[in-house]
Amino acid sequence: MSDKPKNTGKKTEQKAEQNQRLSVFKTYKLYVGGKFPRSESGRVYEVTDSKGQWLANAPRASRKDARDAVVAARKAFGGWSGATAYNRGQILYRVAEMLEGRRDQFVREVAEAEGLPKSRAAAQVDAAIDRWVWYAGWTDKIAQVVGGGNPVAGPYFNLSSPEPTGVVTVLAPQESSFLGLVSVLAPVIATGNTAVVIASEKFPLPALSLGEVLATSDVPGGVVNILTGGTAEIAAPLAAHQDVNAIDLAGADEALAKELEIAAADNLKRVVRPQPVDYFATPGIDRLTAFLETKTVWHPTGALGASGSSY
Amino acid sequence: MASEMVSAKASAFAYAPAPESRSVVDIAPSYGLFIDGEFTEAADGKVFKTVSPSTEEVLSEVARAGEADVDRAVGAARRAFGKWSALPGSERAKYLFRIARIIQERSRELAVLETLDNGKPIKETRDADLPLVAAHFFYYAGWADKLDHAGFGKDVRPLGVAGQVIPWNFPLLMLAWKIAPALATGNTVVLKPAETTPLSALFFADICRQAGLPKGVVNILPGYGDAGAALVAHPDVNKVAFTGSTAVGKAIARQVAGTDKKVTLELGGKGANIVFDDAPIDQAVEGVVTGIFFNQGQVCCAGSRLLVQESIHDELLDSLKRRLSALRLGDPLDKNTDIGAINSAEQLARISSLVEQGEAEGAERWSPSCELPSSGYWFAPTLFTNVTQAHTVARDEIFGPVLSVLTFRTPDEAVAKANNSQYGLSAGIWTEKGSRILAVASKLRAGVVWSNTFNKFDPTSPFGGYKESGYGREGGRHGLEAYLDV
Numbered sequence: 066m067s068d069k070p071k072n073t074g075k076k077t078e079q080k081a082e083q084n085q086r087l088s089v090f091k092t093y094k095l096y097v098g099g100k101f102p103r104s105e106s107g108r109v110y111e112v113t114d115s116k117g118q119w120l121a122n123a124p125r126a127s128r129k130d131a132r133d134a135v136v137a138a139r140k141a142f143g144g145w146s147g148a149t150a151y152n153r154g155q156i157l158y159r160v161a162e163m164l165e166g167r168r169d170q171f172v173r174e175v176a177e178a179e180g181l182p183k184s185r186a187a188a189q190v191d192a193a194i195d196r197w198v199w200y201a202g203w204t205d206k207i208a209q210v211v212g213g214g215n216p217v218a219g220p221y222f223n224l225s226s227p228e229p230t231g232v233v234t235v236l237a238p239q240e241s242s243f244l245g246l247v248s249v250l251a252p253v254i255a256t257g258n259t260a261v262v263i264a265s266e267k268f269p270l271p272a273l274s275l276g277e278v279l280a281t282s283d284v285p286g287g288v289v290n291i292l293t294g295g296t297a298e299i300a301a302p303l304a305a306h307q308d309v310n311a312i313d314l315a316g317a318d319e320a321l322a323k324e325l326e327i328a329a330a331d332n333l334k335r336v337v338r339p340q341p342v343d344y345f346a347t348p349g350i351d352r353l354t355a356f357l358e359t360k361t362v363w364h365p366t367g368a369l370g371a372s373g374s375s376y
Numbered sequence: 377m378a379s380e381m382v383s384a385k386a387s388a389f390a391y392a393p394a395p396e397s398r399s400v401v402d403i404a405p406s407y408g409l410f411i412d413g414e415f416t417e418a419a420d421g422k423v424f425k426t427v428s429p430s431t432e433e434v435l436s437e438v439a440r441a442g443e444a445d446v447d448r449a450v451g452a453a454r455r456a457f458g459k460w461s462a463l464p465g466s467e468r469a470k471y472l473f474r475i476a477r478i479i480q481e482r483s484r485e486l487a488v489l490e491t492l493d494n495g496k497p498i499k500e501t502r503d504a505d506l507p508l509v510a511a512h513f514f515y516y517a518g519w520a521d522k523l524d525h526a527g528f529g530k531d532v533r534p535l536g537v538a539g540q541v542i543p544w545n546f547p548l549l550m551l552a553w554k555i556a557p558a559l560a561t562g563n564t565v566v567l568k569p570a571e572t573t574p575l576s577a578l579f580f581a582d583i584c585r586q587a588g589l590p591k592g593v594v595n596i597l598p599g600y601g602d603a604g605a606a607l608v609a610h611p612d613v614n615k616v617a618f619t620g621s622t623a624v625g626k627a628i629a630r631q632v633a634g635t636d637k638k639v640t641l642e643l644g645g646k647g648a649n650i651v652f653d654d655a656p657i658d659q660a661v662e663g664v665v666t667g668i669f670f671n672q673g674q675v676c677c678a679g680s681r682l683l684v685q686e687s688i689h690d691e692l693l694d695s696l697k698r699r700l701s702a703l704r705l706g707d708p709l710d711k712n713t714d715i716g717a718i719n720s721a722e723q724l725a726r727i728s729s730l731v732e733q734g735e736a737e738g739a740e741r742w743s744p745s746c747e748l749p750s751s752g753y754w755f756a757p758t759l760f761t762n763v764t765q766a767h768t769v770a771r772d773e774i775f776g777p778v779l780s781v782l783t784f785r786t787p788d789e790a791v792a793k794a795n796n797s798q799y800g801l802s803a804g805i806w807t808e809k810g811s812r813i814l815a816v817a818s819k820l821r822a823g824v825v826w827s828n829t830f831n832k833f834d835p836t837s838p839f840g841g842y843k844e845s846g847y848g849r850e851g852g853r854h855g856l857e858a859y860l861d862v
């Protein structure tokens with residue numbers, strides 16, 4: 066680090082000129098188990114804006130951080146998957162509310178990260194907020210859409226219901242640092258899964274700020290865990306982790322995706338392969354159903370007698 | 377004392393033999409591969425013998441598919457795909473309805489054939505396998521022209537060529553689970569039956585002929601694991617469907633990594649059958665027996681772990697032992713037979729070795745006094761008591777007539793023990809309390825839960841596992857997804 070020329074933070078310069086006061090920098094930290102730890106490794110990496118100016122030092126999460134995140138996600142799974150769908154919907158909607166209040170911050174972070182003009186960054190953030198609302202509404206509808214009674218040929222009441230797969234590792238898209246992130250994360254937790262998210266490697270700051278929003282939106286600690294750092298480095302132990310049930314490879318390139326899919330086979334994780342997605346388009350239910358299991362329960366119905374009633 | 381009672385009971389249930397006629401099925405001395413509507417030899421001329429597990433008699437000699445044959449069959453399926461997928465759904469439906477009807481017409485013949493080649497009792501092939509096979513084709517036939525209404529969007533499209541690999545425990549039923557949805561959705565098929573049970577799939581090829589199915593739509597490749605691996609690896613296969621062991625399922629998942637192939641896996645299980653202290657004991661015992669001794673326990677969703685509430689352990693075990701002593705083991709073609717033959721010498725060796733391991737680890741082994749036929753592959757119904765969760769017989773899938781008995785005190789403990797498995801395919805709950813059924817069922821991490829019943833199947837009912845029991849569902853509306861480009 067020390068041999069690199071130091072850029073002066075541009076935020077600092079502006080603020081200093083206008084207000085004659087030094088602004089307070091935010092220390093960006095991981096979000097694990099509802100807390101904001103630094104990486105246990107003590108490592109950070111430099112995050113710059115699109116012009117190469119320094120924005121922050123983001124934590125470079127280690128495999129130990131990844132394992133801690135899985136433990137937190139597993140611990141949270143019982144409560145979150147057992148919450149009512151209505152309750153999960155309320156909480157996801159609350160995330161949208163909290164984001165709306167911090168809209169300007171996210172517009173600035175996305176603009177700086179992705180090098181977008183304010184208006185385009187705002188469009189991304191608005192779409193991301195609306196995406197939380199869309200998935201908030203899905204929590205108590207998906208079971209009726211993909212589950213239901215099955216007309217078996219026998220005296221049984223036979224019911225199929227979707228249930229969350231468990232702990233899901235999400236490799237957030239590399240390019241779309243916020244809208245893409247929300248588009249892959251919200252469907253995972255909407256149905257009651259818990260998530261370990263690896264943020265965009267180059268643009269990690271909006272993801273870390275999202276952690277702060279989730280922490281104040283009634284999302285129970287551990288339901289979403291956000292890691293930043295080298296995607297390949299963090300993803301490898303998660304793809305091989307025996308207590309992870311599924312993995313979304315959205316943020317992996319072709320070679321990494323293949324490597325991770327092979328590792329994921331070891332405990333038959335459900336795998337979503339990378340595919341081109343227009344994150345501005347209204348999503349279908351694919352990302353919801355990808356992390357749902359179907360449970361079918363048979364109950365004998367008994368019989369009240371042969372004749373029944375004609376009326 | 378128990379054993380005296382047991383033998384008295386057994387003799388009271390002596391039955392005169394009631395053999396089903398073997399002459400209703402005509403097995404040819406040899407069969408070829410079924411590729412592009414024709415029976416053909418393997419490219420390298422290899423063959424293998426298929427034997428009757430109950431007698432070790434050679435039933436027929438069958439061509440053994442190799443890599444070149446896989447390539448030929450996939451080519452035929454690819455050529456057939458264009459026209460088949462372009463047919464109006466209503467026309468594809470009619471082919472499937474024809475197949476369903478022909479299966480019904482020939483079901484006695486097919487039941488006897490399946491019993492001969494597999495070793496399972498005729499009672500099961502006649503009353504379970506064959507009716508379900510016909511029902512499955514009938515069910516998916518009806519979907520073929522209604523796919524736009526199945527909830528996967530408008531104008532849904534098939535994937536292309538489906539490579540399907542099926543096991544030996546329900547040969548024709550697994551074929552139906554694979555082929556019926558594949559054809560209904562407009563895919564074409566290359567199917568590899570298991571090496572120990574190729575015959576019913578080859579008879580199915582003849583049914584395709586009778587139904588006038590266009591050539592190449594269904595191709596059947598009898599063979600071993602190498603043929604299955606070649607099929608999974610073939611670059612022109614768009615969809616892989618596999619039912620079998622978890623180890624092979626993982627190998628398949630690795631093999632397709634980085635490709636566009638869509639995969640469904642239906643793998644092993646270690647189902648927990650949970651009996652609460654308020655359950656009607658006799659009914660529960662019947663369910664436990666069905667759960668583990670149906671098809672000699674060679675069932676992926678078998679209830680191979682009995683979790684019994686501590687307070688009724690002794691009573692339940694007494695009843696269970698009494699019931700097991702009345703099971704009739706022997707000639708699978710005898711209509712009275714409850715327990716048939718183990719499918720192969722290899723499987724028998726696997727069961728024996730796991731049971732020996734169970735004894736060595738300190739679990740207590742029990743079997744009813746039971747005379748085993750002198751030829752063929754047989755294993756007496758077996759119970760293990762004093763089993764802990766760490767025992768191999770409580771963890772590994774035995775795939776044989778072996779039940780491990782564990783106990784619990786509270787519903788929470790029952791759920792924790794039931795879920796303490798790499799698998800998550802099936803579970804059973806026995807209690808009179810409705811709210812407890814619903815509470816426990818919702819906590820079990822298993823794809824199929826039977827309450828106060830076990831081993832029930834239906835084409836409308838989705839089937840498949842959680843965790844390492846695989847992914848995807850077969851049956852019902854859900855089963856369509858595996859064969860659609862969605």
